[in-house]
Amino acid sequence: MNFLEELEWRGMLHDATPGLDEVLAKGKVTGYIGFDPTAPALTIGNFVQIMLLSLFQRSGHQPLVLMGGATGRIGDPSGRDTERELKSFEELDANLEHQKQQIFNLLNFEDGPNKALMVNNLDFYQNMNVLDFMRDVGKTLTVNYMLSKESVQKRLDSGISFTEFSYQLLQAYDFQVLYQKYNCILQMGGSDQWGNITSGGEFIRRNLGEKAYAVTTPLLTKADGTKFGKSMGGNIWLDPELTSPYQFYQFWINADDADTPKFTRYFTLKSREEIEAREQELAGNPQELKRLLAEELTIRVHSEEDYRSVLRVSELLFGRSATKGQLLELAKGELATVAAEIPSFSVPRELLANGVNIVDLLAEHTEILASKG
Known part of the structure; x- marks a missing residue:
């Protein structure tokens, strides 16, 4: 060919x-x-x-x-x-x-x-x-x-x-x-x-x-007609300081099932025979197709070690049996990734030092409660 x-x-x-x-x-x-x-x-x-x-x-x-x-x-x-x-x-x-x-x-x-x-x-x-x-x-x-x-x-x-x-x-x-x-x-x-x-x-x-x-x-677009290359949070960069390997991996994992065949052809170096055989084997499992694509691209753009780090973070965030030991094993950068993925709110230290009603705290200083009612 x-x-x-x-x-x-x-x-x-x-x-x-x-x-x-x-x-x-x-x-x-x-x-x-x-x-x-x-x-x-x-x-x-x-x-x-x-x-x-x-x-x-x-x-x-x-x-x-x-x-x-x-x-x-x-x-x-x-x-x-x-x-x-x-x-x-x-x-x-x-x-x-x-x-x-x-x-x-x-x-x-x-x-x-x-x-x-x-x-x-x-x-x-x-x-x-x-x-x-x-x-x-x-x-x-x-x-x-x-x-x-x-x-x-x-x-x-x-x-x-x-x-x-x-x-x-x-x-x-x-x-x-x-x-x-x-x-x-x-x-x-x-x-x-x-x-x-x-x-x-x-x-x-x-x-x-x-x-x-x-x-x-062609200018690549997604199944919904929107421009390829952006997420809700903006550009997806090939730089780990701008888009973490975890966020990069999640972009592919969260892609529309209908986009996976197109993305696989555009972004992997696998042959036509390999791609078509994989798609036939996993015809009823689009999530696994996306996982394999995300794995290949994360390793290629970042590294094998970054991919393993992504798996550790994913297990902690989504795994059913995450343990204290797993948390202690995470590197500093991985902890930062976990923290960024968990909703959090900042409140002034003085507010807590002076004492505050828990309902007032949740309703007025965070987005956890919409109102006190």
Whole structure:
């Protein structure tokens, strides 16, 4: 099964440039995805693109990760109705370093002829002044062409700054630099990136007279139609400081049964045969399917030890035979996780020191009783 066939059966293929399948069949291809460091860490929404790179690598091709040290300072208008708030260079640089480490843990950068590469696009622009940019980059694509892109069209009524309007020029130039330096002929991303990606292909065609290719994934939604990647509490991060391994595990455990087949295809590295055999075996037990998915992803994103810790916390919270000994065996971080999952209320020390009626305490200073009645 080739790369595009793999994406097709997993439901991860939204669009691809004609002729790409023939190019992939000829041998190893280098393809990239860009990550702008506008958030402190990667989320499970970003994990879709990490999986795309993982599957690309497992198909014998070379993944290239482009960190958006430059583009992150501009702001991508794709999928947004309003202008992004610019972040400080210091915050962006810190975010980038953090995200780099997360990606290093999820892709193979060390072994084999198709080990992953990582490049920072800030290196492309640090020594380029505004006149160079206008002449070397801004001259290639017409304003009419750029205005035709969906990410721009959606913003024409509400307004779009020149800063965000120029984003597609930077992304197009990125593609050309990677094409020339790394023979990177393929750019991948979510379906909302199709306009920016094809701008890069057009940029390469006009400047180099060469053909470049594109692949996009569908924007992943849950069975209820809501956007994938968030819980009631907000983003689900791939960072244990922002989303604990326990919360990460629980996100998958609490997923809608109808979403489990889709999530399994998107987020596990198991083969089609393994996945279909498991689904047939556990056809009447969707909770076990979710548990196996949660186990695999918790170990992959965090670690085996973190997964064991999750099980200890879960046993204490939900087990019928939790003991004092189990509580004493928990590490400090595990105790904090348990405490965060148990409803609690804070009351002033002075209130207790002076004495307070228990009914008044529960009704007026906590949410345990709705009223004194």
